Amino acid sequence: MTDHVTRVLREDELRAANTLFRATLHVGPPSDDEWDRLRPAYQPGRTLGVFDDALIGTARSLDAELTVTGGRAVPLAAVTGVGVRADRTRRGVLTELMRAQLADLTERGVVAATLHASEGLIYGRFGYGVATVARACTVRRRLARLRPEVPAGGEVELLGADDPLGSLRETYAALPRRAGMMSRPEPWWRGAEVYLRRGDEPLVAAVHHGTGGPDGFVLYRVSRTPGAPATLRVIDLHYADAEAFAGLWRFLLNVDLVDDIEVEERPVDEPVELLFTDPRACRVTAAGDEIWLRLVDVPAALATREWHGEPLVVEVDDPMLAGNTGRYHVGPGGARRTEEPPDLRLGVDALAMVYLGAWRPSALAHVGRAWLAGEDAAARADRLFGARTQAWCGTFF
Numbered sequence: 001m002t003d004h005v006t007r008v009l010r011e012d013e014l015r016a017a018n019t020l021f022r023a024t025l026h027v028g029p030p031s032d033d034e035w036d037r038l039r040p041a042y043q044p045g046r047t048l049g050v051f052d053d054a055l056i057g058t059a060r061s062l063d064a065e066l067t068v069t070g071g072r073a074v075p076l077a078a079v080t081g082v083g084v085r086a087d088r089t090r091r092g093v094l095t096e097l098m099r100a101q102l103a104d105l106t107e108r109g110v111v112a113a114t115l116h117a118s119e120g121l122i123y124g125r126f127g128y129g130v131a132t133v134a135r136a137c138t139v140r141r142r143l144a145r146l147r148p149e150v151p152a153g154g155e156v157e158l159l160g161a162d163d164p165l166g167s168l169r170e171t172y173a174a175l176p177r178r179a180g181m182m183s184r185p186e187p188w189w190r191g192a193e194v195y196l197r198r199g200d201e202p203l204v205a206a207v208h209h210g211t212g213g214p215d216g217f218v219l220y221r222v223s224r225t226p227g228a229p230a231t232l233r234v235i236d237l238h239y240a241d242a243e244a245f246a247g248l249w250r251f252l253l254n255v256d257l258v259d260d261i262e263v264e265e266r267p268v269d270e271p272v273e274l275l276f277t278d279p280r281a282c283r284v285t286a287a288g289d290e291i292w293l294r295l296v297d298v299p300a301a302l303a304t305r306e307w308h309g310e311p312l313v314v315e316v317d318d319p320m321l322a323g324n325t326g327r328y329h330v331g332p333g334g335a336r337r338t339e340e341p342p343d344l345r346l347g348v349d350a351l352a353m354v355y356l357g358a359w360r361p362s363a364l365a366h367v368g369r370a371w372l373a374g375e376d377a378a379a380r381a382d383r384l385f386g387a388r389t390q391a392w393c394g395t396f397f
């Protein structure tokens with residue numbers, strides 16, 4: 001790309017970035033009032049812009065932490081707000097933004113970047129891979145009877161309508177995190193306050209109280225359109241344990257004047273259908289990629305995750321961040337660089353797909369996305385990268 005400038009945007013340029021991003025999603029600009037409320041969602045110094053005679057492309061991120069397999073966390077950039085002006089696409093503007101963003105993340109010691117992709121063809125070329133998968137379900141409330149052995153759960157309390165998100169910050173921060181989950185920094189909450197308040201139906205927040213205090217919550221809206229099933233849409237649902245999971249579902253099933261309960265982007269191993277005497281009261285309506293992951297610092301990422309079974313030599317190729325390219329001896333004792341011959345060879349995008357256990361290395365080898373030295377290497381690699389629970393993010397950004 002020539003005759004372009006790529007740089008971090010100043011505070012007074014952020015509204016233009018927001019307007020541009022929304023236009024790429026076919027959404028109109030923010031009103032003065034909305035922008036006042038959205039501004040704190042932009043973390044200072046984290047929004048990039050590309051200019052020719054005007055701003056033509058933008059991408060931003062939030063600093064957070066990503067929990068990885070085994071429970072430790074790494075510095076994360078949650079990437080969002082990516083857009084290129086419609087009359088300037090397909091001439092390398094996004095490529096320039098991704099290059100500048102990855103360079104900045106590397107310099108700041110960020111280990112991983114994640115994003116929700118608007119389309120599946122965009123981000124693989126920049127080293128991102130599908131690292132968590134999720135599903136959507138519809139529960140037919142009037143058919144759904146809880147099985148007798150389902151835990152009783154605790155009390156569920158509705159939060160005040162004027163500040164429904166108020167106390168959820170602390171509740172979320174105190175919950176245990178599975179691999180793939182992220183911390184929710186203050187700018188994330190400020191953005192969520194704006195996005196969640198859009199729409200006509202009121203936003204409802206309810207907190208579950210366990211023996212030790214608040215240990216789960218649900219955010220939802222109910223839409224009742226004449227001629228259509230009255231639908232309760234769950235927007236956010238998190239809980240610490242089986243009691244809170246059951247308690248929150250008991251509560252949802254008891255909300256009156258509702259036919260269907262819809263949940264989206266839920267972990268694929270969350271046993272919703274197993275709560276019911278008739279498991280078909282819960283119908284899976286969609287499944288697919290949730291989070292795309294880019295390992296920015298491969299040595300640090302490999303050193304932080306928990307590994308199972310016997311060690312393996314993994315050869316990684318990273319065309320964009322050459323410092324990641326190389327061979328790593330990876331096992332329960334940790335990860336270090338090596339010159340030994342590889343058992344598993346893959347690109348950094350494919351490494352992201354196995355890193356949190358969403359895919360098995362042998363499945364990637366099956367479709368030519370990875371190379372394994374043989375059957376024994378395949379069995380060891382699948383064990384090494386295995387995870388006890390399915391990775392899941394559960395935070396939209």
Ligand SMILES: CC(=O)SCCNC(=O)CCNC(=O)[C@H](O)C(C)(C)COP(=O)(O)OP(=O)(O)OC[C@H]1O[C@@H](n2cnc3c(N)ncnc32)[C@H](O)[C@@H]1OP(=O)(O)O
Nearest residue numbers: 024080081082083084089090091092093094095115118121
């Ligand atoms: C995390 C998020 O914010 S997700 C939201 C992403 N934003 C959107 O979807 C908004 C609408 N789309 C856009 O703004 C733009 O089309 C973008 C940002 C997706 C791509 O920007 P561009 O500047 O056109 O990308 P760029 O020119 O750098 O493309 C690089 C390569 O990716 C390909 N590519 C880019 N976008 C797409 C796409 N949507 N579908 C298929 N291929 C694509 C290009 O063809 C090009 O391939 P090539 O190198 O083989 O020629």
